[in-house]
Amino acid sequence: MHQLVEQFFKLKPSKFNGTGDPEAAILWIKELEKAFALLRCSGEDKVILAVYQMQGNTSNWWEATQGKVFPEGTDLAWNAFVKAFNIKSFSDYVWEQKMYEAKFVELSRYAPRLVDEPVEWARRFRDGLKPEIKSQLVPLNLKDYNELYERVQLIERDTAERAAASGS
Template sequence: MGRQTKERNATVAVATKAAVVAANGNNGNDENGGHPAQGQVNANRPMSKLVEQFLKLKPPRFDGRGNTEAAPRWVEELEKAFEVLGCTEEEKVTLAVYRLQENASDWWRATRGQVFPAGTTPTWIIFTESFNGKYFSKSARE
């Protein structure tokens, strides 16, 4: 079996496991054979492993250019990956920022301290509000 096939199979296995946990609606009890609840799937996973799993899903990059549909489409695609991986709010922000490129990355470096002041835990909702305010046109939001 080739390396790409093995990687694809590993990605499918991770996605399948997360989907089963989500479909079972597990609440964290041992009723599902000790599997954690959705959102806790990766509670003890190191960030390097999460990034590796995330990149295997081939999430899109965002550079701040493109039509008005580029920004919401980017967010939607990332949210699919976050659901499969069972990411926490803070992990979602970290992974999203990792996929920002060029102008969008510059925007985030300049804005990060205002959006999440020192000592503030990043959340996906606040990140997307700030992101949409910058990249998703007001007319398209209405």
Template sequence: MSKLVEQFLKLKPPKFDGKGDPEAAPRWVEELEKAFEVLGCTKVERVTLVVYQLQDDANDWWKATKGRVFLKGTAQTWAMFTENFYGKYFSKSARERKLAEFMRLCQESMTVDQYKAKFARLLKISPRMVEDPQDKVRRFRDGLKLDLRSQMISLNIKDYGEMYERAQAIERDQVDRAAASGS
């Protein structure tokens, strides 16, 4: 475990103090999850490492909470930690605001790449909205600009990756055509 902690700290993972913007909590978890993926951490190791990154109010909260979350003799799982962490630092109202933002998300003036990045970021916060892969594809498609959306509907694509790639290719073609015609 000490070797894992050493490797983890070399990645310079962010600390969390529990103060400020409620959207900082999911961003912090996302950054740590990247480090966990690189290191191949188990669900139990993740909890051990994440607790090391809690400071100030967040550390005090965890000391007061961990005995209720992980009863004596039960494994400390990442899912249980994040559920309780979000319950404390990413309030229900903040989650509802993000969910509403996800439901209203439209490409508008964004490129397909920018739209996909925002879609993915909001989806990470509200994954239950599109648990079915077909719902994810439809939601992505329905947020595209009208001219792209109408072309995507006719293609009847059922895979998210393919939907993104096709939208990107069509957008690139539109840009090339506009440049060629001088508009």
């Protein structure tokens, strides 16, 4: 284990403090998974190393939650950890939008003619959004997918912040 920890730290993995930004949470997990693949970590090693990289609110959350995720006598499983982390990091609403975006990108590979043009790619993505998000974007008539996706993220973040502020 000592050698694994040493190799892990040589890769300079980032810490995570739970900034509230869903994108930061996704990127942190992806970064860790790349390091874990390189080091050929076991599921238990992955959880131990990831927990060590947590700081602030995220560390406090894990201290309060770990007994529920891994009751005494349960093996530490990476998938269970990631599932709990994602539930903590994303509201259902944000998670649903992330899944839609990922599915859209995945499926677009099978119908390249339908999304050959960047404008068409953006339009089709926009048309598949939830009505409450779509209605805010249609008047902007955004033709660039990256800009459209960035706006969707801003709307999601704003919606989540307002929901948190109102207590719903």
